[in-house]
Amino acid sequence: xxxxxxxxxxGLLAGLVLMATTFAASVMLGTTELPPSTFIATLLHYDPxxxxxxxxxxxxxxRAVIAxxxxxxxxxxxTLMQTLTRNPLASPGILxxxxxxxxxxxxxxxxxPLHAPADYVWAALLGALVAAxxxxxxxxxxxxxxxxxxxxxxxxxxxxxxxxxxSQGLLIIDHQSFESVLYWLAxxxxxxxxxxxxxxxxxxGIALLLCMLLVRHANALMLxxxxxxxxxxxxxxxxxxxxxxxxxxxGSSVALTGMIGFxxxxxxxxxxxxxxxxHRWLLPACALLGAxxxxxxxxxxxxxxxxxxxxxxxxxALIGTPFFIxxxxxxxxxx
Amino acid sequence: xxxSLFKAAAGAVLTLAATTALAEEITVTDVAGRQVxxxxxxxxxxxxxxxxxxxxxxxxxxxxxxxxVGWREDFSQADPDxxxxxxxxxxxxxxxxxxxxFKDGTFDVExxxxxxxxxxxxxxxxxxxxxDAAYDDKLAELGIPIVYVDFRExxxxxxxxxxxxxxxxxxxxxxxxxFIDYSQAQMARVAETIETADPQRPRVFIDRAGGYSDDCCMxxxxxxxxxxxxxxxxxxxxxxxxxxxxxxxxxxxxxxxDPQQVVVTGGHWDAYVPGGDWVGVGPGADLAAARTKLEGLxxxxxxxxxxxxxxxxxxxxxxQFYNSPYYFVAVQRLAKWFHxxxxxxxxxxxxxxxxxxxxxxxxxxxxxxxxxxxx
Numbered sequence: 001x002x003x004x005x006x007x008x009x010x011g012l013l014a015g016l017v018l019m020a021t022t023f024a025a026s027v028m029l030g031t032t033e034l035p036p037s038t039f040i041a042t043l044l045h046y047d048p049x050x051x052x053x054x055x056x057x058x059x060x061x062x063r064a065v066i067a068x069x070x071x072x073x074x075x076x077x078x079t080l081m082q083t084l085t086r087n088p089l090a091s092p093g094i095l096x097x098x099x100x101x102x103x104x105x106x107x108x109x110x111x112x113p114l115h116a117p118a119d120y121v122w123a124a125l126l127g128a129l130v131a132a133x134x135x136x137x138x139x140x141x142x143x144x145x146x147x148x149x150x151x152x153x154x155x156x157x158x159x160x161x162x163x164x165x166x167s168q169g170l171l172i173i174d175h176q177s178f179e180s181v182l183y184w185l186a187x188x189x190x191x192x193x194x195x196x197x198x199x200x201x202x203x204x205g206i207a208l209l210l211c212m213l214l215v216r217h218a219n220a221l222m223l224x225x226x227x228x229x230x231x232x233x234x235x236x237x238x239x240x241x242x243x244x245x246x247x248x249x250x251g252s253s254v255a256l257t258g259m260i261g262f263x264x265x266x267x268x269x270x271x272x273x274x275x276x277x278x279h280r281w282l283l284p285a286c287a288l289l290g291a292x293x294x295x296x297x298x299x300x301x302x303x304x305x306x307x308x309x310x311x312x313x314x315x316x317a318l319i320g321t322p323f324f325i326x327x328x329x330x331x332x333x334x335x
Numbered sequence: 336x337x338x339s340l341f342k343a344a345a346g347a348v349l350t351l352a353a354t355t356a357l358a359e360e361i362t363v364t365d366v367a368g369r370q371v372x373x374x375x376x377x378x379x380x381x382x383x384x385x386x387x388x389x390x391x392x393x394x395x396x397x398x399x400x401x402x403x404v405g406w407r408e409d410f411s412q413a414d415p416d417x418x419x420x421x422x423x424x425x426x427x428x429x430x431x432x433x434x435x436x437f438k439d440g441t442f443d444v445e446x447x448x449x450x451x452x453x454x455x456x457x458x459x460x461x462x463x464x465x466x467d468a469a470y471d472d473k474l475a476e477l478g479i480p481i482v483y484v485d486f487r488e489x490x491x492x493x494x495x496x497x498x499x500x501x502x503x504x505x506x507x508x509x510x511x512x513x514f515i516d517y518s519q520a521q522m523a524r525v526a527e528t529i530e531t532a533d534p535q536r537p538r539v540f541i542d543r544a545g546g547y548s549d550d551c552c553m554x555x556x557x558x559x560x561x562x563x564x565x566x567x568x569x570x571x572x573x574x575x576x577x578x579x580x581x582x583x584x585x586x587x588x589x590x591x592x593d594p595q596q597v598v599v600t601g602g603h604w605d606a607y608v609p610g611g612d613w614v615g616v617g618p619g620a621d622l623a624a625a626r627t628k629l630e631g632l633x634x635x636x637x638x639x640x641x642x643x644x645x646x647x648x649x650x651x652x653x654x655q656f657y658n659s660p661y662y663f664v665a666v667q668r669l670a671k672w673f674h675x676x677x678x679x680x681x682x683x684x685x686x687x688x689x690x691x692x693x694x695x696x697x698x699x700x701x702x703x704x705x706x707x708x709x710x
């Protein structure tokens with residue numbers, strides 16, 4: 001573990017270099033292999049008549065930028081979720097965010113003339129918000145301390161089950177209408193235009209600003225609700241604000257790319273192993289590692305079943321499932 | 336009163352006896368290679384897909400619904416234009432009980448049994464799902480045979496045997512052979528020219544149901560429209576990427592392949608995707624509106640900078656050519672788009688009109704294709 005300030009800074013710098021490398025790999029590797037010179041030439045002098053330049057600007061760059069944004073967001077959301085619930089196996093999905101987003105998109109497609117990711121964004125975001133609020137409402141105790149960890153997990157399981165079963169029912173009844181949603185449901189950063197990101201940037205911005213303001217309180221929360229109170233704030237308020245950050249980050253990510261699991265589960269453990277439990281270092285580390293993981297998963301998805309392109313959500317599940325089993329077994333082994 | 340009742344009952348018994356006497360037990364081999372024993376000519380038929388009426392209509396144009404006692408509810412949604420044309424001419428069609436699909440597990444065996452069909456006509460692509468749900472066993476126990484036909488998975492290989500099979504079941508063998516001869520003659524008009532001239536093959540991208548979903552792009556592998564492209568003298572860019580009949584290409588693969596021709600398959604899919612970007616071609620289509628939508632599809636990421644967009648070799652064609660015995664018209668239309676000089680004398684519209692006049696129950700109404708080239 002990196003303990004001293006200088007080594008942690010060096011660690012973050014190394015993370016930044018790793019992210020830049022994976023970003024470059026994401027832009028250069030794929031169906032068409034593009035040399036670094038083409039990438040540099042495209043950035044300096046974009047020529048819309050050259051196929052390689054078009055591929056980089058229209059497909060690869062948006063794909064990589066979205067992977068960075070979503071990977072970082074999901075990783076931060078996962079860390080905060082584990083802090084909130086004091087459960088190392090927690091992820092944003094526990095708040096029912098994925099299931100809520102899925103359900104609202106399915107309902108919107110069934111009832112409204114929606115058929116494009118740009119249209120899904122707001123339905124997904126609303127679904128994520130409704131599901132998370134429902135979980136938080138159901139998990140509130142009688143006192144002022146806010147939702148208890150166990151109640152959050154149980155409420156999350158119940159709300160997720162409800163939304164998933166409702167979505168599946170609709171998909172079975174009218175599967176033809178939902179063909180347009182299927183690829184979104186699998187989770188993909190491919191074929192998304194950067195214009196999709198623009199309306200969500202304020203939400204990502206608000207979430208990151210809240211993160212910076214609440215970083216000390218997040219540290220205190222790990223030591224117990226009393227520590228938060230000693231900093232002059234109600235533990236319940238802090239939990240709700242951190243919950244809001246999770247909803248904004250994970251909800252916006254799901255709205256943008258569909259169901260991408262396990263990033264919010266794996267990355268916090270990797271980051272804690274390297275940077276410890278201090279959120280001042282942990283959150284930036286998570287952002288960098290989350291971006292790297294999703295970029296790598298996306299690159300790998302291009303080579304898993306060539307020339308077919310596997311949705312990145314499938315790839316993260318392939319990576320994440322063994323990791324989840326390992327974590328669960330490790331938790332079980334502890335006295 | 337009693338006398339007239341007795342006469343009616345006696346008439347019904349005699350009619351039943353006559354049809355039973357006329358019916359003979361025959362064994363047919365369906366397109367799945369199964370030996371099926373049925374009483375022919377078949378009197379009561381369930382269509383596992385509504386669009387099988389394309390086959391029946393060609394064989395019994397005067398009374399296409401005479402033997403249909405139930406059908407899957409897809410015709411009205413997948414091909415609303417033809418549904419309206421058939422409904423106008425055969426209003427009794429709207430009274431036929433409808434079913435869910437075998438593939439999605441919404442078929443109701445009890446409802447099927449209550450209709451007492453002699454046979455259930457099932458599409459080949461639903462075979463695995465039918466067997467998984469044990470529909471075949473359940474229907475067999477009730478003495479209802481399933482016969483598989485296909486004009487979607489491998490239309491070029493299976494349409495002819497499917498046509499012969501249904502012709503035999505309905506006692507319309509001569510009519511079936513006439514249709515087969517006609518379709519083969521029309522196919523030969525393209526095949527012979529391509530074989531003789533051996534032209535340079537343009538790179539072609541088939542955009543399956545383009546605009547139906549914003550996820551770009553669905554296409555065809557080596558089968559169905561992918562095969563039509565090859566027969567029409569083109570080179571399908573998805574061949575070698577999509578291993579089966581249906582699949583998808585990512586935008587990068589399309590940009591990298593730089594297709595010289597793009598053919599979007601379209602239809603009026605308001606029932607599935609209301610207000611979608613699909614190109615509404617089909618009988619009686621508003622071609623100006625279809626052209627506007629087609630132009631809109633050139634703006635997608637996957638179409639950035641490709642040859643077909645720059646040269647206006649960007650076309651749309653009726654999607655149901657992929658799932659009907661009229662595929663030869665699509666092959667002719669593609670051939671004329673890919674090699675206009677070579678097929679200057681070929682008139683796909685005249686072929687489609689003749690097909691309607693000679694074989695189909697409904698009148699020909701243009702609107703089956705549109706192109707940014709303007710032809």
